[in-house]
Amino acid sequence: MRAIDVIAKKRDGGELSRAEIDFMVKGYTSNEVADYQMSALLMAIYVRGMSTRETIWLTEAMLFSGEVVDFAGLGKPRVDKHSTGGVGDKTSLVLAPVVAAAGVLVPMISGRSLGHSGGTLDKLESIPGFRTNLSLAEFRAALKDIGVALIGQTSEIAPADRKLYALRDVTATVACPALMAASIMSKKMAEGISGLVLDVKVGSGAFLKTEPEATGLARLMIEIAGSLGKRAVALITDMNQPLGRTIGNSLEVIEALEALKGRGPDDFIELCRTLAAEMFVLAEEVEDSLSGRALYDKMIVSGRAMDKMIEIIVAQGGDPGVSEDYTLFPTAGHTRPVQAAESGFLQSVDAEALGRASMVLGAGRERLDSPIDPSVGMRIEARIGDSVSKGATLATLHFNDSARANEAATVAQMAFSVGPEAAVPPRLVKSMLR
Amino acid sequence: MRAIDVIAKKRDGGELSRAEIDFMVKGYTSNEVADYQMSALLMAIYVRGMSTRETIWLTEAMLFSGEVVDFAGLGKPRVDKHSTGGVGDKTSLVLAPVVAAAGVLVPMISGRSLGHSGGTLDKLESIPGFRTNLSLAEFRAALKDIGVALIGQTSEIAPADRKLYALRDVTATVACPALMAASIMSKKMAEGISGLVLDVKVGSGAFLKTEPEATGLARLMIEIAGSLGKRAVALITDMNQPLGRTIGNSLEVIEALEALKGRGPDDFIELCRTLAAEMFVLAEEVEDSLSGRALYDKMIVSGRAMDKMIEIIVAQGGDPGVSEDYTLFPTAGHTRPVQAAESGFLQSVDAEALGRASMVLGAGRERLDSPIDPSVGMRIEARIGDSVSKGATLATLHFNDSARANEAATVAQMAFSVGPEAAVPPRLVKSMLR
Numbered sequence: 001m002r003a004i005d006v007i008a009k010k011r012d013g014g015e016l017s018r019a020e021i022d023f024m025v026k027g028y029t030s031n032e033v034a035d036y037q038m039s040a041l042l043m044a045i046y047v048r049g050m051s052t053r054e055t056i057w058l059t060e061a062m063l064f065s066g067e068v069v070d071f072a073g074l075g076k077p078r079v080d081k082h083s084t085g086g087v088g089d090k091t092s093l094v095l096a097p098v099v100a101a102a103g104v105l106v107p108m109i110s111g112r113s114l115g116h117s118g119g120t121l122d123k124l125e126s127i128p129g130f131r132t133n134l135s136l137a138e139f140r141a142a143l144k145d146i147g148v149a150l151i152g153q154t155s156e157i158a159p160a161d162r163k164l165y166a167l168r169d170v171t172a173t174v175a176c177p178a179l180m181a182a183s184i185m186s187k188k189m190a191e192g193i194s195g196l197v198l199d200v201k202v203g204s205g206a207f208l209k210t211e212p213e214a215t216g217l218a219r220l221m222i223e224i225a226g227s228l229g230k231r232a233v234a235l236i237t238d239m240n241q242p243l244g245r246t247i248g249n250s251l252e253v254i255e256a257l258e259a260l261k262g263r264g265p266d267d268f269i270e271l272c273r274t275l276a277a278e279m280f281v282l283a284e285e286v287e288d289s290l291s292g293r294a295l296y297d298k299m300i301v302s303g304r305a306m307d308k309m310i311e312i313i314v315a316q317g318g319d320p321g322v323s324e325d326y327t328l329f330p331t332a333g334h335t336r337p338v339q340a341a342e343s344g345f346l347q348s349v350d351a352e353a354l355g356r357a358s359m360v361l362g363a364g365r366e367r368l369d370s371p372i373d374p375s376v377g378m379r380i381e382a383r384i385g386d387s388v389s390k391g392a393t394l395a396t397l398h399f400n401d402s403a404r405a406n407e408a409a410t411v412a413q414m415a416f417s418v419g420p421e422a423a424v425p426p427r428l429v430k431s432m433l434r
Numbered sequence: 435m436r437a438i439d440v441i442a443k444k445r446d447g448g449e450l451s452r453a454e455i456d457f458m459v460k461g462y463t464s465n466e467v468a469d470y471q472m473s474a475l476l477m478a479i480y481v482r483g484m485s486t487r488e489t490i491w492l493t494e495a496m497l498f499s500g501e502v503v504d505f506a507g508l509g510k511p512r513v514d515k516h517s518t519g520g521v522g523d524k525t526s527l528v529l530a531p532v533v534a535a536a537g538v539l540v541p542m543i544s545g546r547s548l549g550h551s552g553g554t555l556d557k558l559e560s561i562p563g564f565r566t567n568l569s570l571a572e573f574r575a576a577l578k579d580i581g582v583a584l585i586g587q588t589s590e591i592a593p594a595d596r597k598l599y600a601l602r603d604v605t606a607t608v609a610c611p612a613l614m615a616a617s618i619m620s621k622k623m624a625e626g627i628s629g630l631v632l633d634v635k636v637g638s639g640a641f642l643k644t645e646p647e648a649t650g651l652a653r654l655m656i657e658i659a660g661s662l663g664k665r666a667v668a669l670i671t672d673m674n675q676p677l678g679r680t681i682g683n684s685l686e687v688i689e690a691l692e693a694l695k696g697r698g699p700d701d702f703i704e705l706c707r708t709l710a711a712e713m714f715v716l717a718e719e720v721e722d723s724l725s726g727r728a729l730y731d732k733m734i735v736s737g738r739a740m741d742k743m744i745e746i747i748v749a750q751g752g753d754p755g756v757s758e759d760y761t762l763f764p765t766a767g768h769t770r771p772v773q774a775a776e777s778g779f780l781q782s783v784d785a786e787a788l789g790r791a792s793m794v795l796g797a798g799r800e801r802l803d804s805p806i807d808p809s810v811g812m813r814i815e816a817r818i819g820d821s822v823s824k825g826a827t828l829a830t831l832h833f834n835d836s837a838r839a840n841e842a843a844t845v846a847q848m849a850f851s852v853g854p855e856a857a858v859p860p861r862l863v864k865s866m867l868r
Binding site for chain 2: 003004005007008011034035036037038039040042043044046047048167170171172173
């Protein structure tokens with residue numbers, strides 16, 4: 001088999017065989033297929049697409065490029081949640097302790113911030129001392145001890161995905177459903193889970209901008225999970241404005257701790273409750289979503305979710321004092337408002353631009369090796385549909401560098417669109433697929 | 435400007451600006467744009483295509499990546515011919531001396547064999563001592579002294595093309611009209627010519643298999659030449675069987691020397707006469723094609739073409755004795771026939787397969803660094819439409835390695851298709867575009 005023939009086949013719109021996909025993924029992982037050949041293939045896949053079959057084969061080739069964790073011996077259901085990425089999405093920080101508090105195992109492998117979207121690992125690391133780079137052995141030990149761990153992709157997990165993701169990032173081949181699905185699922189299927197809840201974001205702050213695209217990706221991921229003998233459900237949820245009221249690492253962890261105490265913005269709490277309910281259903285902890293929602297509330301009100309969060313923080317080396325004393329978090333030196341230029345109703349928000357403005361402040365990274373500042377970010381004061389007066393604060397920037405703050409303020413200002421017509425807030429959960 | 439944004443624009447079918455194309459070509463030539471980014475762009479161009487405007491800008495960016503020779507000071511018209519590549523095409527070896535013999539300057543930069551197609555440089559190097567790697571200074575001197583030189587692409591000529599061609603060759607992005615046109619024209623426009631005759635091959639042994647594709651490429655190249663102030667004409671010519679009766683380096687040079695003596699197969703002589711006539715017209719040496727054909731015959735019959743060929747051989751270090759004594763050429767140790775398995779008419783020939791069979795014998799190269807054997811190849815004994823009897827010789831292989839000969843014989847055998855119906859020989863010149 002020759003790489004060039006596989007590339008030519010996909011270039012001309014053909015369907016690749018399992019052997020051809022294996023050959024390319026293995027060859028690329030072992031450096032026998034050159035990066036310039038793989039990038040030509042990725043572009044051909046981006047433009048020509050992949051069948052469901054091809055996508056499943058690609059996922060399996062990437063999954064079996066590394067180690068697959070097996071937690072079946074623990075004898076309990078193991079569920080995780082994965083979000084396709086958005087702005088202000090800190091649900092993992094609430095879901096992991098809530099679901100684990102009910103006795104369900106949660107082996108969660110998360111990502112880092114890239115571009116406009118945040119990353120769970122970066123958020124957690126704003127807790128002083130918190131370690132996310134556990135080895136697979138430490139990951140297994142934590143699951144056994146406290147039933148939950150939040151870690152980063154280790155070198156043993158889907159190495160082909162790490163290499164492919166880095167290449168896609170610099171060759172304009174990220175936003176491709178088949179490649180996105182295979183990347184996500186190759187990591188998630190390696191975690192040793194029995195069920196997966198997918199939060200597929202759609203809107204101005206998501207990678208996918210339309211519901212049909214999001215639904216297509218969701219269906220594809222559910223099919224892949226099924227073909228590997230795992231149960232998955234997907235919720236298509238709104239990302240036309242940041243989730244909750246905060247963007248930025250310390251700010252988002254504080255918002256998540258508040259949610260664990262039963263406080264916080266409706267949209268964020270509601271999404272946590274909805275996703276947790278589906279995780280409970282998949283784990284067969286409850287019979288239906290309604291009972292799952294009740295179990296979520298029980299874990300919050302009883303304080304068991306917060307207790308589990310403190311266990312997680314302690315187990316991963318963090319300072320548990322943060323749960324009561326938010327001043328232990330890195331805090332930005334300055335704040336400044338972004339104000340409405342006219343009166344009216346908030347029509348729409350460019351959530352991606354707000355994510356990018358936060359990145360400019362230092363909360364995110366443009367490249368995988370950029371340093372980040374855990375203290376900076378912004379608080380969102382206005383939601384779509386709100387009536388705002390000229391001069392009202394739309395967002396409050398938290399910053400340390402005033403040049404960056406000027407740039408971020410300009411970007412953020414333009415992200416809010418105010419007009420005279422009444423505007424309807426977007427529906428949070430668009431649909432659910434099983 | 436960022437490479438990834440240019441890639442994304444072409445990926446989505448957009449038209450690139452001149453600045454974007456310049457940025458990518460300059461960046462790639464200077465190693466600031468990575469090869470994996472350029473290969474993603476090449477694949478996007480292959481699948482999405484390029485407008486004529488974009489192709490002209492790409493040609494100019496590649497042309498001006500290197501030195502552009504200026505022969506205007508010599509005060510004479512300067513013409514060249516370029517073929518898109520086929521099997522058994524040795525016309526350059528006849529055209530260069532014929533046209534130069536009439537006082538027209540012929541600055542000819544040629545290529546090497548790759549895959550199934552032969553290369554003028556490899557053919558010339560079967561003449562003992564013949565050097566094709568002249569420097570630009572030697573090229574200029576030869577033009578001044580004898581009015582003609584046949585050389586390879588130097589490092590000063592279109593370096594972007596050399597790098598891009600090598601990348602296209604390993605990323606399945608060769609057979610793309612815009613990329614082919616830009617590659618050919620960036621080299622030809624650097625030669626210092628005033629006019630160019632394009633021989634666009636179509637058929638089983640050509641890169642383009644259909645007349646519409648060939649016509650499209652021809653029109654594109656004529657437009658590019660026009661935009662750079664050069665006159666060009668294109669002939670769409672048949673490549674459904676090898677041109678002439680020989681494939682292989684020594685064998686083809688001998689056939690060309692025979693043609694310079696007025697002998698040889700009709701199709702080959704006719705194509706040389708047709709192409710030479712258009713070169714004479716472009717050089718304003720004659721008023722029309724008919725007079726150009728007469729001038730071709732005059733150069734042959736008078737012996738002036740052969741005299742010029744001897745001048746070329748001497749100027750480039752070769753042994754001029756080859757013109758009379760063909761035993762001075764490297765000669766293969768053995769021959770064997772490829773025979774018809776049944777009686778009937780020769781219906782069709784897979785000329786690409788015959789080119790590949792010659793490559794297997796050692797006449798061509800699979801990779802740019804493969805060594806070649808100048809002595810091997812084959813003589814074609816049957817033409818499309820010929821009546822053949824079972825056991826008749828279709829081709830005679832000239833070889834040195836019998837294992838290779840077995841493989842080549844199997845490939846060659848299958849390349850000839852004999853059937854009971856009468857078959858019409860293909861028309862040699864399909865059309866002409868100005």
